[in-house]
Amino acid sequence: MRVALFATCLADQFFAEACADTVRLLRHLGAEVEFPAGQTCCGQPAYNVGHAREAKRMVRHTLGVFDEARYVVLPSGSCAGMLRRFYPELVPGDRSEALASKSYELSEFLVRVLGVESLGDGLAGTRVAYHHGCHALRELRVEHEPITLLRGAGAEVAPWSADRECCGFGGLFSTKLPEVSAAMADTKLDTLPPVDVVTSADGGCLMQLSGRSGHRGDDVRYRHLASLLWQGVGA
Amino acid sequence: MSRGPGAYRAEAARSLRDDPGVRDSVGSATRSFDTHRAKAYAEIDSERWRDWARDVKTHALTHLAEYLEQAETRLTERGVQVHWAETDRDALAVLDAVVGRHGIRTAVKAKSMVSEELGVNEHLERLGVRPIETDLGEYIIQLLGEPPSHIVGPAIHKSLDDCRVLFHERLGTPLDAPPDRLAGAARDALREAFLAADLGISGANFVAADTGTLALIENEGNIRLSTSLPRVHVAFVGIEKIVPHFEDLAGFLQLTARAATGQPIGNFVSLIQGPRTGDEIDGPEEVHVVFVDNGRTALLEDDEAWEALRCVRCGACLNICPVYRQTGGHAYGWTYSGPLGAIIAPGMLGLKQALPLPHASSLCGACADVCPVRIPIPDLLVYWRERAVEGGLAPLSEGLGAKMYAGLAERPGAFAAAAALMRHTPWKAVGRALPVLGGWMQERSAPEPSPKAFRRLWEEGIE
Numbered sequence: 001m002r003v004a005l006f007a008t009c010l011a012d013q014f015f016a017e018a019c020a021d022t023v024r025l026l027r028h029l030g031a032e033v034e035f036p037a038g039q040t041c042c043g044q045p046a047y048n049v050g051h052a053r054e055a056k057r058m059v060r061h062t063l064g065v066f067d068e069a070r071y072v073v074l075p076s077g078s079c080a081g082m083l084r085r086f087y088p089e090l091v092p093g094d095r096s097e098a099l100a101s102k103s104y105e106l107s108e109f110l111v112r113v114l115g116v117e118s119l120g121d122g123l124a125g126t127r128v129a130y131h132h133g134c135h136a137l138r139e140l141r142v143e144h145e146p147i148t149l150l151r152g153a154g155a156e157v158a159p160w161s162a163d164r165e166c167c168g169f170g171g172l173f174s175t176k177l178p179e180v181s182a183a184m185a186d187t188k189l190d191t192l193p194p195v196d197v198v199t200s201a202d203g204g205c206l207m208q209l210s211g212r213s214g215h216r217g218d219d220v221r222y223r224h225l226a227s228l229l230w231q232g233v234g235a
Numbered sequence: 236m237s238r239g240p241g242a243y244r245a246e247a248a249r250s251l252r253d254d255p256g257v258r259d260s261v262g263s264a265t266r267s268f269d270t271h272r273a274k275a276y277a278e279i280d281s282e283r284w285r286d287w288a289r290d291v292k293t294h295a296l297t298h299l300a301e302y303l304e305q306a307e308t309r310l311t312e313r314g315v316q317v318h319w320a321e322t323d324r325d326a327l328a329v330l331d332a333v334v335g336r337h338g339i340r341t342a343v344k345a346k347s348m349v350s351e352e353l354g355v356n357e358h359l360e361r362l363g364v365r366p367i368e369t370d371l372g373e374y375i376i377q378l379l380g381e382p383p384s385h386i387v388g389p390a391i392h393k394s395l396d397d398c399r400v401l402f403h404e405r406l407g408t409p410l411d412a413p414p415d416r417l418a419g420a421a422r423d424a425l426r427e428a429f430l431a432a433d434l435g436i437s438g439a440n441f442v443a444a445d446t447g448t449l450a451l452i453e454n455e456g457n458i459r460l461s462t463s464l465p466r467v468h469v470a471f472v473g474i475e476k477i478v479p480h481f482e483d484l485a486g487f488l489q490l491t492a493r494a495a496t497g498q499p500i501g502n503f504v505s506l507i508q509g510p511r512t513g514d515e516i517d518g519p520e521e522v523h524v525v526f527v528d529n530g531r532t533a534l535l536e537d538d539e540a541w542e543a544l545r546c547v548r549c550g551a552c553l554n555i556c557p558v559y560r561q562t563g564g565h566a567y568g569w570t571y572s573g574p575l576g577a578i579i580a581p582g583m584l585g586l587k588q589a590l591p592l593p594h595a596s597s598l599c600g601a602c603a604d605v606c607p608v609r610i611p612i613p614d615l616l617v618y619w620r621e622r623a624v625e626g627g628l629a630p631l632s633e634g635l636g637a638k639m640y641a642g643l644a645e646r647p648g649a650f651a652a653a654a655a656l657m658r659h660t661p662w663k664a665v666g667r668a669l670p671v672l673g674g675w676m677q678e679r680s681a682p683e684p685s686p687k688a689f690r691r692l693w694e695e696g697i698e
Contacts, residue, residue: 007689009644013654016685016692023697035693040644046637048598050620050629054641061645134599166557170597175674177595179248182678183258183561184597207682214680 003031004069006062006103008079008203009041011224015075015203018224022075022106025230029114038065044082047090048171056090063087063095071113072103075226077136077201080105085139105136105201106226111145117152122234124154129195130225131188131209132164133202146201146225153232162191169208185212192220201225237382239568240580240592246566247595257392261384261563264391268554271497272605278499284490289609291486292545295444295477296535302444302477303526309447310524313509318525323353326471329525330355334362337467337521339434343425345451345458346370347438348386348548349471349527352570355436366436367428369457374421378405384564386571387495387550392563425457435465435519439472439507440491440547442524443481448508449524450484452492452501459505468519470507474526475535475544487547494549494607534582539618543578545608552602552612558595567592574602578615586619587628593619632670651690658684 003026007019023033043058062083066072074080083103087096110116128150136142150157168174168184175181185208192198198220200206210222223231238246250257295302307317320326333339342364344350356377359366368377372390376383378401383389390398398417402408406420437458439449449470451458462468478487484506492498511518535541553559553573564572571579574596580589593616602612623629643650662681666672675681687695 009650009654012689013658013684014682016687016689019689020692020697023693038647040647040650041640043641043644046641048617048620049594049633049637050617050622050624051634051637051641052621052624054637057641058644134597134601138600138604166597166599166601168557168597170599172671173594173597174679175671176591177244177247178674178678179244179251180558180561180595181597183251184557185679187262187557187560208679211675211679211682215678 001031001071002034002069003071003073003109004034004036004066006039006042006066006072006074006079007035008074008076010207011075011203014207015224018075018203018226021224021230022073022226025106025110025226025233026073028233029110029116034069036065036069042079042082043090044079045171047082047086048173052090059087059091059096063091063099066099067095069102071109072099073106073109074103075106075201075224076203077105077133077140077142078204080108081135081139105140105142107146107149107201107229108136108140108142111148117148119149119153119229119232120234121154121232123150123228123232126155126197127158127195128155128228129158129160129192129198130163131167131198131200131205133200133205134166136201137164142201149229150199150232153229155228155232158193158195160191160193162188167205167208169204171204174208181208182212182215185209189213189216189218189220197221197223197228199223199225199228237565237568240584240589242568243566243591243595246568247562250562250566256394256397257563258561260394260397261392262560264388265554265560268388268496268550269605272494272551272554273497275493275497275499276605279493281493284486285607285609287486288490288547288607289545291478291483292608293542295479296475296541296544298479299474299477299535302479303474305444306442306447306477309445310509313447314512315447315509315522315524318523320525320527320529323529326353326525326527326529327355327358329469329523330358331362333434333467333469333523334359334364337433339364339467341428341432342366342434342436343369343428343432343461343465344373345435345437345461346373346389346453347436347471348383348570349438349473350436351383352529353471353527355471364434367425367432369425369428369461370453371418371421371455374425375401382565382570384572385550385553386548386575392565429460429464432465433467435461435463435468437462437468437470439470439476441484441487442472442477443484444477444479446481446508448481448484448506450488451505451507452488452503453505454496454498454502456503459503462505462507463518466519467521467523468507468510469523469525471525471527474528474531475546490607491547491549494547494551494605530583534579537582540578540582540615542610543575543582543615545610546575546579547608548575549607551605551607555601555605556596557599557601558597567595574612574616578610578612578619581619581622586622586626589619590623590628593623651688654688658688
């Protein structure tokens, strides 16, 4: 099975190892992974703040990059949500519809397409808190998949009352209204149960939560879901 | 007095810094409301109910003139005096006439957001009339001289202890009075007001066009009293409150209560069709219904944003909103706060006056999951952001940044080169002075780029 990786601009720079672990995971599960070199940004940052014209330019560019791909997998629920939900609205047509229907967030792809539920026991004895990124949860309806996989790698997923509440990232929202955004992160951190590691399918959320933890001086460890799942394989 | 939506960031920051108790009170009350809402939705086939409610409201809004005329005909037949108010001034002018003609001194008020929008209390005071809020939450904030912080729970930002202190000072209750005792003291004070008042003022949750019936939902009985004890009743009703049929009320009264507070229906539902008739022993002698536009037609004429007029003012979107939960409603700077307020403000106040409210959202989408009439709130927030960009209301630097970024994103080589340059910039030293990163670093530690970009790892080969 051929799978094209869309690393996404944020993960490419800030979660490079998670992108590499995505490749390792997919290969481990039998996929042949490609990395189309022309990929840049899906356009979500521009779209979300209202720069639709610029967003459309990035949509058209990305459509060209992934035209040939059979599947596109992203280590980001938010960017996958952009492709799935908003590409067909921004640039209507067959190419957008095609990309929307063949693009998946990583855990979604593993569970829904590859039918994977257990990975190994590399996370045995690890207590994990999972943050549901809003776009994975509400644009893709990815809810049980990451939990299934974490448990399927031996992890204990701790109950967290605020696990479905927004972390306050929201792209440029975090810098336009930093005080409110930070208070939203505090809601998450103040309710965080004692765990070994906090994880999420989205680097943006992890950057927000770890950035706020750092500012507060909290001692919390963060890892991207892809890296934790690869650790879970125990290879 | 509120500084308007334009001061949202400053007011939100001030609230978080200076009034941490507001965040605590609003946070726990909204979570409780939302927990009840979720349970109440789970008891019914809420997906189907919400589809139905969306469709009925959409139908009513696309045939609005027709249904409003029908409602006017029915109401008039029963002796109700119907008024049409294009602006807040037109609406308040109805009060001038009523107060003058009846020599009114005291008015009791049912909880009504449209009357907040119009500034009814301030106007009554100018006319020499004492307005008394009779909803417990409204009564509390009236004593404090504050506007509502939430469309359903106006005093949601106050703690029990805040109320104990207030009632101790104003009504003489002990400082450790239990909630029942506080409510009892308010009830005693309000009972006198009900008996003294010669004018009752209310809004309406719904108006059924085919029968000319105003429907009002409440839990305290104060709306029943406000609309039946005084000689004159004036109801201010937004024109979007219309539903086609009396039977539609059955669905809307239940769905709205479930969405708002998780109740199967309000403790009291009043259905009002006109003044007291010959053989009736109670009810007002005179009833006025004021249909209020005040910017709603402008919103209705907008090809996208009109959907916001389906709103039934249940507050479910406020309760689940992680942004609203941080500050409550005052920071938003006008009558309607939260996600709902952010999507109707540009239509009702003008886009320029409403900024930055459409940006007061992380686009988490939680509101759209609970809205009983399926308003696509996140899409409308983005819509208004786009309109702001088109209208030249976005910061110039942001527009320039977006253009540069799009230009780079179309040229992968340049994009990678720019990223590499970014990786070698000493963020921690200079970040605070930069437009986007400065906002980040004010509240968070600087993000750490990976030692090598993934692109590089891929080129080197992944083991």
